[in-house]
Amino acid sequence: MTNEIVLIAQLKNVQTKEKAFRELISIYKERLYWHIRKIVISHDDTDDVLQNTFIKIYKNISKFNQESKLFSWMYRIATNEAITFINKRAKERNVDISEMHELLASSLESDVYFSGDEIQQILQQAIATLPQKQRLVFNMKYFDEITYNEMSEILETSVGSLKASYFHAVKKIESYIKNKTD
Amino acid sequence: MKHNLNNRKDLLKSVLQKDTGFIAPKNYFSGAKESFSSFLLEDKLPKENGFIVPQSYFKDIENTIIEKAVPKKIVKIISLKRVLLKYLPIATAASITLFLSINYLNPLSSIEKVSFKTLAQSDIENWIVDNSNELSNQDFVALLHSNIINENDFALTDIRNDDIEEYIIYLENTSLLNENY
Numbered sequence: 001m002t003n004e005i006v007l008i009a010q011l012k013n014v015q016t017k018e019k020a021f022r023e024l025i026s027i028y029k030e031r032l033y034w035h036i037r038k039i040v041i042s043h044d045d046t047d048d049v050l051q052n053t054f055i056k057i058y059k060n061i062s063k064f065n066q067e068s069k070l071f072s073w074m075y076r077i078a079t080n081e082a083i084t085f086i087n088k089r090a091k092e093r094n095v096d097i098s099e100m101h102e103l104l105a106s107s108l109e110s111d112v113y114f115s116g117d118e119i120q121q122i123l124q125q126a127i128a129t130l131p132q133k134q135r136l137v138f139n140m141k142y143f144d145e146i147t148y149n150e151m152s153e154i155l156e157t158s159v160g161s162l163k164a165s166y167f168h169a170v171k172k173i174e175s176y177i178k179n180k181t182d
Numbered sequence: 183m184k185h186n187l188n189n190r191k192d193l194l195k196s197v198l199q200k201d202t203g204f205i206a207p208k209n210y211f212s213g214a215k216e217s218f219s220s221f222l223l224e225d226k227l228p229k230e231n232g233f234i235v236p237q238s239y240f241k242d243i244e245n246t247i248i249e250k251a252v253p254k255k256i257v258k259i260i261s262l263k264r265v266l267l268k269y270l271p272i273a274t275a276a277s278i279t280l281f282l283s284i285n286y287l288n289p290l291s292s293i294e295k296v297s298f299k300t301l302a303q304s305d306i307e308n309w310i311v312d313n314s315n316e317l318s319n320q321d322f323v324a325l326l327h328s329n330i331i332n333e334n335d336f337a338l339t340d341i342r343n344d345d346i347e348e349y350i351i352y353l354e355n356t357s358l359l360n361e362n363y
Contacts, residue, residue: 038233
């Protein structure tokens with residue numbers, strides 16, 4: 001926590017901003033990358049969104065009021081950037097958002113940056129069928145193992161609602177997999 | 183001792199019939215199966231997602247982000263051509279001024295003032311020969327008139343009247359007939 005306070009102070013100081021920003025990227029780049037990747041699926045799109053996320057963080061760090069943890073704030077920016085990206089893509093292709101997610105999941109088969117086996121592919125397709133909030137909650141809880149409290153801070157939703165979302169997500173995934181494998 | 187222990191085991195077995203005595207609510211297991219299926223599913227599913235990244239991606243991304251996010255310190259590049267065009271007229275003017283100052287304004291200059299007196303007679307004669315085309319007869323008359331002290335020096339007596347007339351006709355210059363001269 002002390003380190004985080006120091007880092008934020010350095011990020012807000014013009015003299016030390018660049019150096020601190022390098023450190024920030026070094027610490028969080030992988031975590032944010034994987035969070036974004038699970039939403040936008042493709043590596044190239046993730047790369048774009050990750051860069052935009054960090055650019056936004058750099059530009060808005062002065063506005064960060066420390067009401068939440070730095071990581072939660074960054075995670076929120078990354079989530080918003082990724083969702084905005086998907087929405088934009090869906091609009092460009094003239095499809096609705098849920099259809100867009102399914103298209104992305106089905107593209108994994110030919111993706112050079114996907115090495116998953118059949119069950120991993122089915123799981124991604126199952127996740128793609130979930131409503132946006134459930135998809136986010138499932139990814140954050142199941143893969144990133146983020147606690148409900150942290151998730152509540154990032155997504156600005158109550159813990160109870162998050163638990164319900166996760167439960168419904170798991171049920172839907174189970175049902176999808178059963179249908180696919182039976 | 184061993185015999186006694188076996189007897190006790192047999193006794194417990196006969197009394198308890200391997201039952202712990204705990205009981206569960208009716209239909210508990212059929213309902214529980216449904217409730218726990220989610221957790222069972224989680225155990226079956228892979229935790230790895232199969233996504234991979236290009237080699238050295240995380241190593242390179244740092245510089246890419248810095249390049250895009252951090253505004254570059256502006257280095258003003260001044261074109262050499264622009265500088266030359268700007269300063270060339272000034273430099274030329276300065277050079278000319280310096281040249282003129284050294285040659286004409288410098289009191290220490292070794293160049294002597296040229297006057298008619300300092301010139302040798304041969305120099306004057308050479309100049310007249312070289313520039314005779316530029317001098318008119320009137321120029322000669324004007325010069326000679328002021329410097330002829332002794333008219334006899336001309337030895338006019340040696341010149342015949344016919345020659346003078348021919349010369350005047352050849353020149354077609356009537357001004358020489360002016361009596362004032």
